Amino acid sequence: MDPRVAQPISSASTPVPVLDVRDLRTHFSVGGRMLRAVDGVSFSVNPGETIGLVGESGSGKSVTALSLLQLLPRTTPHVTAGSAMFGDVDLIKATAKRMRSVRGRKIALIFQDPMTSLNPMLTIGLQVTEGIRWHLRVSVREAHERAEHLLHQVGMADPRRVLHAYPHELSGGMRQRVMIAIALSCEPSLLLADEPTTALDVTIQAQILDLLRSLADERGLAMILITHNLGIVAGYTHRTYVMYAGEIVEEAPTQALFSKPRHPYTMGLLESVPRLDRRMTGPLKPIKGSPPSPFDRGPGCPFAPRCPFANSQSWESRPALELVGPDHMVACWVKP
């Protein structure tokens, strides 16, 4: 077993998930038409586990994260249905007041671009201590001490200098470390990271992901890693959910997903991605066509138009997730 990807903490009986999402749906009303961004998504995360939510643009993975934390823009009319149990709180139905006590405290977030998440007008120190003071109600001095300790834990060589700096004075990698420090500052039990390294260079990306991994292991933190990058999923997750057109089309322990993918979309992705780790065998094998519009989803499987295995049933009705192996589910009529 990979020593880097520590085993999830589990008791003798089945662990209680930190987050249990059932049949999440988020539909937007745009110009009189219904945009089904998230269309029946279910997953769970156990303590100490990292799950990957992988998909391309339009898959609904980011809207899923935003829906869970009630962070969708209020100006866009939307309807959310389903449930997301976090302890005894249903995040979908919780009041705004309840969400404020959960967000940043029990559930932490890291987004893609730290430059837009950090306030350019405030020092790092103010931003790291803000959440600590709000949620933990400690003195300014204690908040500062905690902040300094956190910056040290995320690998900063000179935490005091960073506390006095402004975001623009730091590199992208350092800003993302600051975001991680802020995320961990109130000792959350769940971390939601949406493309945390996409804007970073590959050498920095590796450092940041390794850091997240080791911090999560140390603290028994549950993590949801949202990404389009299959390499990141392969190296950093225990379990992977593949999203397409607002649905989960395949889910499995990460090892099994990569060694025995069962959904044609997953198979297509793995065959089409250029690699450095294998012998080249001629041109890439792309998936034909492009992702479907989120507006007009026909009655059948959303992947049918691009699927080399689609049959008449694929066009007629949407397949549900079915068990095809240990903890391995796939939504496909054909199951090649």
Add this chain to the structure above:
Amino acid sequence: MSNSPPSLLEIEQLKTFYYLRAGTLLQRKVAEVHAVDGVSLSVRAGEALGLVGESGCGKTTLARTVVQLIPPTAGEIRIGGRDVTGLNRAEKREFRRTVQMVFQDPYDSLDARMKVGDIIAEGLVIHQLGGRAERRERVAQLLAQVQLDPDMASRYPREFSGGQRQRISIARALAVEPKLIVLDEPVSALDVSIQAQIVNLLEDLRRDRDLSFLFISHDLAVVRQLCGRVAVMYLGKIMELGDTERVTFVPLHPYTQALLSAVPAPDPEVEHRRRRVPLRGDLPSAVTPPPGCRFHTRCPIAQDICRRSEPPLRRVSDGREVACHFVGEDATGPVPPQLPATESGTSAVG
């Protein structure tokens, strides 16, 4: 080698500096950014050369200098043996028939107010290549070649996806029948499943038309698919240049080794065995690049000599060029220290 015809593109000791200015009226120069600081490379007819590096390495500046969007500060750029720096307007226009560019952002590089057909035909109009009827036919041909429907010519860019827009950009670049196309991260902004389509398209076009590519990317895996040779840049200079397979599988320069060890592979087994080469600290400033070897401040095997003297880009026995004091002429390189990923992840920064 001395009797062979000149390469299609030859760059010699190219330097492109930006100036940071201060002051309101006088705008005096306060700093020089050494974006490209002495780069030499060549691209033969029909060849694809990849240029990889992380942010701040100068690859985009190099691309823009080659296509004459930015004037070079020093050095020479030769197309077919002829120096193309310092051309007048008419000569520059002629230059653009030979060298074209495809940009990274499919949403930014097409004029939203022009129809797709007009965008593609613009080069034909400028160079007066055929009348209206001929242009229409050529546009239809080009759209077919990039696997788009010919009746898309009368639509506007906003009606198309990222992948389709990149195909339009490629069609536009092909219209004037250039010999060299400079592509700056042409697939980075596209979804994975679309990237493969465009990569294959580029490979087919290059082969069918005997085109040359200068292919800029941060993604080594994509470069490997398309380019026979690759140059690795760091802070304005080339660290390693050679056959792509060799550089990818037996990297000699410590930076190349670090870069390759950081690329995640879509295979959990490979990831489990991965040993990261740790890099210290952050990218130094390009305004005051480090003395000696540019990479020494972050290099895991840096010694005193690295601080004192800059290693030249030198040819080694397998045909590669490497700029490192510790790479021997027999193409043996240093073995970098490798850490299991958990340790390297907590190395101090900043």
